Amino acid sequence: MGIPYSYSFRNLWTRRFTTLLTASGMGLVVFVFAATLMLAEGLQQTLVETGSFDNVVVLRKAASSEVQSGVERGQAALVESQPEVAIGPDGKQLLAKELVVLINLRKRDSNNPANVVIRGVSAVSLKLRPAVRLREGRMPREGSAEVIAGASIARRFKGGGLGETLRFGMRDWRVVGVFDAGSTGFSSEIWGDVDQMMQAFRRPVYSSIIFRLRDSSGFDAFKARVEGDPRLTVEAKRETRYYLDQSEAMAKFLRILGMVLTIVFSIGAVIGATITMYAAVANRVTEIGTLRALGFQRKSILSAFIMEALLLGFCGGVLGVGAASFMQLITISTMNWASFSELAFSFTLTFGILWKSLLFSVVMGFIGGALPAVRASRMNIVEALRAT
Numbered sequence: 001m002g003i004p005y006s007y008s009f010r011n012l013w014t015r016r017f018t019t020l021l022t023a024s025g026m027g028l029v030v031f032v033f034a035a036t037l038m039l040a041e042g043l044q045q046t047l048v049e050t051g052s053f054d055n056v057v058v059l060r061k062a063a064s065s066e067v068q069s070g071v072e073r074g075q076a077a078l079v080e081s082q083p084e085v086a087i088g089p090d091g092k093q094l095l096a097k098e099l100v101v102l103i104n105l106r107k108r109d110s111n112n113p114a115n116v117v118i119r120g121v122s123a124v125s126l127k128l129r130p131a132v133r134l135r136e137g138r139m140p141r142e143g144s145a146e147v148i149a150g151a152s153i154a155r156r157f158k159g160g161g162l163g164e165t166l167r168f169g170m171r172d173w174r175v176v177g178v179f180d181a182g183s184t185g186f187s188s189e190i191w192g193d194v195d196q197m198m199q200a201f202r203r204p205v206y207s208s209i210i211f212r213l214r215d216s217s218g219f220d221a222f223k224a225r226v227e228g229d230p231r232l233t234v235e236a237k238r239e240t241r242y243y244l245d246q247s248e249a250m251a252k253f254l255r256i257l258g259m260v261l262t263i264v265f266s267i268g269a270v271i272g273a274t275i276t277m278y279a280a281v282a283n284r285v286t287e288i289g290t291l292r293a294l295g296f297q298r299k300s301i302l303s304a305f306i307m308e309a310l311l312l313g314f315c316g317g318v319l320g321v322g323a324a325s326f327m328q329l330i331t332i333s334t335m336n337w338a339s340f341s342e343l344a345f346s347f348t349l350t351f352g353i354l355w356k357s358l359l360f361s362v363v364m365g366f367i368g369g370a371l372p373a374v375r376a377s378r379m380n381i382v383e384a385l386r387a388t
Contacts, residue, residue, distance in 0.1 A: 102118070149161070328346060
């Protein structure tokens with residue numbers, strides 16, 4: 001004969017103040033656990049969504065980012081001549097030769113300096129990035145000292161707003177437009193005419209070449225040909241792969257840091273759950289003896305107390321995940337270690353993080369309740385009834 005599940009629910013409700021305190025402690029641990037995973041996920045999604053699977057990024061061989069890369073004009077012309085490059089409706093190649101450099105700007109709120117990506121682009125660059133939409137103003141005129149700023153730049157950095165002026169490359173640049181790139185990394189960039197940028201920064205080479213594949217399945221053939229060509233010192237990556245590589249180091253660091261903090265905090269939460277369950281057993285010795293006298297077996301007592309511990313952990317998990325979900329309203333910025341530029345992104349809660357967090361909280365409850373449950377199930381009937 002088994003003890004009904006409602007018995008466990010009622011016992012937790014009877015001790016609701018203690019239950020709330022213990023669940024809150026577990027919820028704090030789950031909050032840290034979930035928030036860390038959300039932070040890493042938000043960073044990774046921001047960078048991965050920046051790329052398109054059908055786009056290819058060509059960089060100098062062994063360069064880990066566009067900032068460190070350099071592709072000479074002659075090599076760029078060879079890449080342009082490859083048959084895998086798609087042709088647009090206007091008959092022009094969907095290929096852009098771009099320049100990427102870093103400048104230092106000051107933030108509006110703190111006046112602290114931070115690195116910002118400047119990207120020299122052409123008219124084709126927008127066609128290759130369908131996520132980018134001009135929100136205010138207009139596009140820069142070709143051959144002019146005009147730029148457009150990502151929404152994150154316009155909001156957070158001095159001189160980045162519409163109609164404002166930025167000073168870099170020994171020239172003044174007027175912001176004539178603000179673009180919205182959604183949750184991608186482009187929102188943290190400033191775009192201008194590539195030829196003007198090369199002159200201003202005295203850069204005779206491009207940083208990268210980005211193009212759309214004529215046929216997505218042709219990437220492997222293109223990669224093998226250009227990387228095996230002795231005239232070229234470049235490597236090719238799908239744009240999604242390139243931005244995924246950009247996020248790996250930082251995401252890995254965040255996950256490790258989160259795991260360390262979670263382990264430290266979870267020890268305290270498990271101890272708190274154990275104390276709570278031991279106190280529940282001590283206060284219900286007579287009740288346990290009565291249950292045994294009524295014919296309930298030891299395994300029924302064990303399962304009832306285990307169920308209480310699991311419910312306690314689940315309640316903590318719900319509290320922690322609920323609190324962590326509000327972190328999605330926050331946008332933070334950090335250093336992109338691959339490009340050494342500032343990147344803005346948001347916490348992102350996914351179904352995977354949700355079930356992992358709840359599972360983690362239930363496991364904490366099980367660990368904290370296992371020993372007290374075993375103690376309750378092993379009580380001697382006569383001794384338990386004498387404790388009245």
